Amino acid sequence: MQKFFHRLLNHSSSKWIFILPAAFLLALFALPLAALILRSFSNDFLIHAFSEQAFHALQLSLVTSSITTGITAIFGTPLAYMLARWRFKHKSWIEILIDLPIVLPPSVAGLALLIAFGRQGLFGPALGIFGISLPFTTAAVVIAQTFVAAPLFIRSARIGFTEIDMQLEEAAHVEGANQWQLFTEVMFPLAGRALVSGAIITWTRALGEFGATILFAGNLEGVTQTMPMAIYLGFERSLGTALALSVVLVTVSVVLLLITRKLENREG
Amino acid sequence: MKRLQSLTLLLVLFLTGCKAPPPSAPAAAPVAQSSSALMVFAAASLTDAFTEIGESFEAAHPGVKITFNFAGSQSLQTQIQEGAPADVFASANMQEMDALIAGGFIAQDAPQILLSNKLVVILPANNPAALENLQDLAKPGLKLVLAAEEVPVGRYARQMLDQLNGQFGSDFKDKVIANVVSNEDNVRQVLAKVQLGEADAGIVYASDAVAATDLQIIEIPDELNVIAKYPIAPLSNSANAELAAQFVAYILSPEGQVILGKWGFGPIE
Numbered sequence: 028m029q030k031f032f033h034r035l036l037n038h039s040s041s042k043w044i045f046i047l048p049a050a051f052l053l054a055l056f057a058l059p060l061a062a063l064i065l066r067s068f069s070n071d072f073l074i075h076a077f078s079e080q081a082f083h084a085l086q087l088s089l090v091t092s093s094i095t096t097g098i099t100a101i102f103g104t105p106l107a108y109m110l111a112r113w114r115f116k117h118k119s120w121i122e123i124l125i126d127l128p129i130v131l132p133p134s135v136a137g138l139a140l141l142i143a144f145g146r147q148g149l150f151g152p153a154l155g156i157f158g159i160s161l162p163f164t165t166a167a168v169v170i171a172q173t174f175v176a177a178p179l180f181i182r183s184a185r186i187g188f189t190e191i192d193m194q195l196e197e198a199a200h201v202e203g204a205n206q207w208q209l210f211t212e213v214m215f216p217l218a219g220r221a222l223v224s225g226a227i228i229t230w231t232r233a234l235g236e237f238g239a240t241i242l243f244a245g246n247l248e249g250v251t252q253t254m255p256m257a258i259y260l261g262f263e264r265s266l267g268t269a270l271a272l273s274v275v276l277v278t279v280s281v282v283l284l285l286i287t288r289k290l291e292n293r294e295g
Numbered sequence: 296m297k298r299l300q301s302l303t304l305l306l307v308l309f310l311t312g313c314k315a316p317p318p319s320a321p322a323a324a325p326v327a328q329s330s331s332a333l334m335v336f337a338a339a340s341l342t343d344a345f346t347e348i349g350e351s352f353e354a355a356h357p358g359v360k361i362t363f364n365f366a367g368s369q370s371l372q373t374q375i376q377e378g379a380p381a382d383v384f385a386s387a388n389m390q391e392m393d394a395l396i397a398g399g400f401i402a403q404d405a406p407q408i409l410l411s412n413k414l415v416v417i418l419p420a421n422n423p424a425a426l427e428n429l430q431d432l433a434k435p436g437l438k439l440v441l442a443a444e445e446v447p448v449g450r451y452a453r454q455m456l457d458q459l460n461g462q463f464g465s466d467f468k469d470k471v472i473a474n475v476v477s478n479e480d481n482v483r484q485v486l487a488k489v490q491l492g493e494a495d496a497g498i499v500y501a502s503d504a505v506a507a508t509d510l511q512i513i514e515i516p517d518e519l520n521v522i523a524k525y526p527i528a529p530l531s532n533s534a535n536a537e538l539a540a541q542f543v544a545y546i547l548s549p550e551g552q553v554i555l556g557k558w559g560f561g562p563i564e
Contacts, residue, residue: 141491141493145491145492145493146423146492146493147419147491147492147493162476162488162493163438163476163477163493163494241479241480241484244477245440245476245477245478245479245488246443246477246478246479246480247475247476247477247478248478251477252478259480260443260445260478260480266373
């Protein structure tokens with residue numbers, strides 16, 4: 028019996044054991060996107076795609092997701108570095124806390140944000156003292172995106188920092204480098220690739236955020252209406268608008284992925 | 296290595312298993328089920344009332360199973376046009392019904408009006424913006440939440456504001472619209488934002504306000520209000536036309552109307 032499977036594996040046709048399942052999954056990714064693009068051409072694509080509403084939504088999406096990525100990089104890099112290189116108590120609980128937003132449905136995230144930072148939320152009255160009311164503002168969009176997308180950056184950056192050879196760290200210590208020098212001159216350059224790819228994933232995830240945003244930030248053109256929201260409401264109004272906006276979002280995402288991929292390769 | 300082998304074994308068994316001729320399946324089961332199952336697509340605002348009507352219809356017709364799909368009327372219309380299997384469609388607006396008639400999904404003379412519904416202004420229980428009357432909706436800085444213009448209740452709310460222009464001055468609607476902080480994608484979201492106290496006011500159906508707690512209500516006089524009439528119709532290609540017709544008749548019967556009244560809907564007239 029075992030010999031039989033060995034022979035089967037060695038036979039050249041055995042590569043199909045890999046190709047077939049892979050093709051099934053790739054088809055699942057490719058077919059709906061292809062259908063989306065094909066269907067959108069039969070409608071008044073250009074009219075829908077270049078409407079004022081679509082432009083506002085695209086602009087808001089690009090601005091908010093860029094801010095989200097910036098904030099995530101500034102606050103997330105030290106966190107990822109500590110998780111990767113330091114030893115401290117309750118580390119695994121912190122790691123679970125960071126992984127939670129990835130597995131939770133975005134609607135739970137939106138509700139939690141509203142209950143915490145809403146006007147009547149747990150910290151709402153405290154924010155109110157400073158005249159801050161978050162729901163229905165562009166800031167709320169950024170907060171929702173950061174909550175949902177930042178953990179992806181932290182994960183990628185942590186792996187990048189972990190993979191750096193311990194001996195390099197020891198050598199730096201022998202040379203008399205302090206924590207800051209160790210980070211800026213050894214760790215940061217070596218983990219650069221992981222940081223960039225983490226930032227890409229966070230950026231694209233933020234660009235697609237919908238569930239948490241509509242609950243926490245609401246929907247108002249030019250203020251909180253991002254691309255995914257405009258697509259959802261387009262679905263309510265006419266399929267043509269939703270299709271056109273979807274194709275625009277797919278195109279923008281592909282372009283972003285290509286640009287950042289180029290950057291990533293140059294660094295490596 | 297051992298692990299890899301067992302994984303390969305599983306995969307091979309799976310793949311060859313797929314090629315084996317399918318075992319002869321019992322064909323009777325699905326037929327028996329389809330004669331007693333009904334799929335009802337209904338506007339989101341009907342959620343509570345239709346759920347109760349469905350339970351009471353099932354109790355009166357043993358063996359019948361009703362499944363509901365509640366969503367915005369526009370979404371339901373699109374779903375049906377894209378081939379979703381519905382037996383009955385209840386919309387919050389005639390517009391969606393007309394589109395489905397035009398597309399041949401529903402017979403020209405099939406729709407019947409099943410209820411009327413009017414708009415009310417809702418406020419959080421503690422009324423944070425101290426609203427006293429309809430005119431206060433134009434107060435600068437008020438946080439007002441409406442349903443989006445694409446959703447019937449959002450369209451009705453804007454019509455109603457047009458009519459209030461005659462009462463409170465021609466720029467009243469513009470001032471109110473300037474206070475809108477969010478255009479929600481359905482009426483339940485408007486309700487939730489006001490219930491949570493995040494918005495100072497919202498405009499919803501009277502039926503939504505009845506189902507909700509922790510709210511204050513400002514009534515709108517009938518002559519200035521927009522009265523929505525909900526149409527209902529069985530779908531032309533329903534596999535259970537007879538049962539679909541029975542369900543529609545039940546909703547229009549006194550029993551069905553009593554339940555609708557309980558959930559804040561107005562009579563057919």
